[in-house]
Amino acid sequence: MAVGKEIRTKISSIKNTQKITRAMEMVAASKMRKTKDRMLATRPYSKKIAKIIKHLAHANPEYKHSFLVKRDVKRVGVIAISSDRGLCGGLNSNLFRKVLTQLKHWDSAGIEVDVCTVGSKAYGFFGGLKKIKVTGHVAKLGDTPHLSDIIGVIKLMLDAYMQGEIDELHLVSNGFVNTMTQHPTIDQLLPIVPSELDEQLSSRHWDYIYEPDAKEVLDHLLTRYVESIVYQGLVENNACEQAARMVAMKSASDNAGNLIKELQLIYNKARQAAITQEISEIVAGAAAV
């Protein structure tokens, strides 16, 4: 019976798509578990170093490192982290929307922007924007990024900061809240701002003992700090990507299921109508004889 051939091909094509989205969902789910573990594993280190930096911001060092000193802002640097691939829901577009508002804000204040991008999507986005200079780019880091992969772009930005080419450094990435929610964030990395005042630390005048000397130790520590924060951002963004992809693919599979159900109904109706018509034709023919 030749009824509803188009509908049948459509149903089978949707079924194929559904198979793909379901497979992607499962792959993303297992990858998410791994990337999440990695994210949680590196968290203690970056938390600890952030805490030390917080202490340091309250100290009164003789040697003022340029990372700790605020300057007039004429040009800012941004390290933007995104995923390499799409098909992960609104993850990247939410992030970029947030960045756009910030960029507008800077633009109206007459501040120029330099960007280093991590991930192909960020490169595609910032590369297409006018007025913005992309100074560095790295992508295709895979699911197990290494610190050495991103040290290049970090160094680029830190050198620019040291030489006074940029006066602030911001990190743009997705923060992992839980599997269902990812939060786009823009954090200021440099200069380091002392966050909420700690009474115990700021009440008296104190400084660290530095061994071997303040400059060397602080240079090392502050570079490590920026590296670890950016690296943490990267692994966190990875976990976000997988989580977002999992959710997006799940809803795609569900939608495909609904679509198939509807089409199946239409197909059945059409087939039934054809049968009824055929019978009534036969009956009418028999009556005529």
Added chain:
Amino acid sequence: MTMLVHVDIVSAEKEIFSGLAEMVFAPAELGEVGISPRHAPLITKLNPGEVRVKISSTESYSFFISGGLLEVQPHVVSVLANTAIRAKDIDEAAALEAKMRAEEILADKTSRVDYATAENDLFQAVMQLRTLERFRKRGG
């Protein structure tokens, strides 16, 4: 009661140790340091070597770190290690093999290798073995 200080040891990969201790020994760049509670604030770089956490007069833990940073606040000691291993988890065979390999590379002047890397590897392996040796001597 003896005074105690809170000690956190974290490596880039995970949290290694967190708890109270009587004293902490660490291989600072200018020589080994021992930190008691209420030590003045201090920041220093660490060499590869052994970090020892003395919990009580009878109990102590050893860790091997491959370099890092030490921060001291009067009641908190933080060790940021590049990598850290508990002394009893050090694989002696692996360390020995790494030492041999590094020595071989260093001896073979003809091959085009990165001498700095090989030397660093050798140093790491030797320090691991030394940590293990000291750990055994103490009867841990």
